[in-house]
Amino acid sequence: MKWIGAICIILATTWSGFEASRLLRERTKQLRQLKMALQSLEAEIMYGHTPLMDASLRLSQQLSRPLSWLFESFAHKLQKGTMNARQAWEESLHEVWKMTALKEGEFEIMKQFGETLGQYDHEIQQNYIRLTMVHLEREEGDAMEKQQRYERMMKSLGVLTGILIVLLLI
């Protein structure tokens, strides 16, 4: 009986350790994807003159989940036409953010980006996209550093904490 309990505890803590390290890894990955998405959006705006709705629908097909949901929900909200682009963007962010590994810092950057969406001509719109990219790059650097430093540590920390608890309880 005792041993089964001990194994359960170790499994649980190991799992949470792995989950924590996965989040660190996912964050860098998703940040990279977000940057790519913005790059495609820039191309759509600058060369395709595509309206936001069509552009984000296309983006949602290119991206993988959960980021594709962000653009999908944004496009659907615009299609309904009950709110403006800023509101639609913000609501989509709120909906999707919980499902991503991204943090508060990125949320603020993306929210600010939403304020500029569709309000300006090509040139200014491009400047805002570039600015957002620079901000995201900074976050990406931060995320990568954290990943390198903590990814393996989280895994071992999970296993070791489990063993510690088990030892204390025995």
Add this chain to the structure above:
Amino acid sequence: MKAVFDLLPKGIVHAIQSLPIASQFTIEEIRIRIERPLEVIAGGRSYICPHVVQMGEGIELLNKLSQYSLYTIEEELKKGYITIQGGHRVGLAGKVIVEDGKVKAIRHITSFNIRMARQQIGMAVPLLPYLYDGRWLNTMIIGAPQTGKTTLLRDIARIVSSGVTDRRIAPQKVGIVDERSEIAGCVKGIPQFTFGYRVDVLDACPKAEGMMMMIRSMSPDVLIVDEIGSEADCTAILEAVHAGVGLFMTAHGRHMADVVKRPALRPIMEQAIFERFVELTNVGRPGTIQAIRDSHGRDIYRKMGVM
């Protein structure tokens, strides 16, 4: 009508619907001015609604016109109007931003003028005996603004492209150079009016260049152009005539004499290229024919009408 109502903010739609207008189809213009009452022009009369347009409604309308992406209508903002689904046009006015002496864009748009485009199918049929004589004669339609020049031109395009069986007029290829997106009212290049099958449209293309492009690449039998006026247009017209293409075009003016006086158009007039001049007036109602003249300026409208 639905295309327009879909764009308008709800408050404005309600205001229009509660007007004492016989039918929504008589509406000619809807004028939206921010912080001023809404004006609707229907059946030649102006109605002022009690509804005062708010800033927010103006922004909402602009957002919907641009599909929430202002950058897609940059070119339109430069020209001052947007063509929407159904061929209707929205004219814009506000603060103009100038760069190098040219209009760059309109910001802070405070006036919208929605002009309802209406196709009057069959409007040009009574004119056929004057305009067709074994082939389509080169014709110039002359009229002041709002006299129905473009509407007439549109119907001529339709008739040429679909032909007339009772008069044994065979359908022919029509090329429309639509610099102001007014004749065909294209949305994403697709004409919004009924034209028959044999119509090719160069949308938003400068006239002079567009006419040459059409002749070179699309081999039209008849070219249709709106509002000629510059010298470059003239050169292109001369080219087109020598290429054996029939021409239909419009020019601003009240009478043929006004057009003859315009310096830029002198070369065409001197060479007597146009065989028919249709003068339109809006006395009575838009599209009323005042006179049809031949190349010598003789009025042949009634004379042939009796025949």
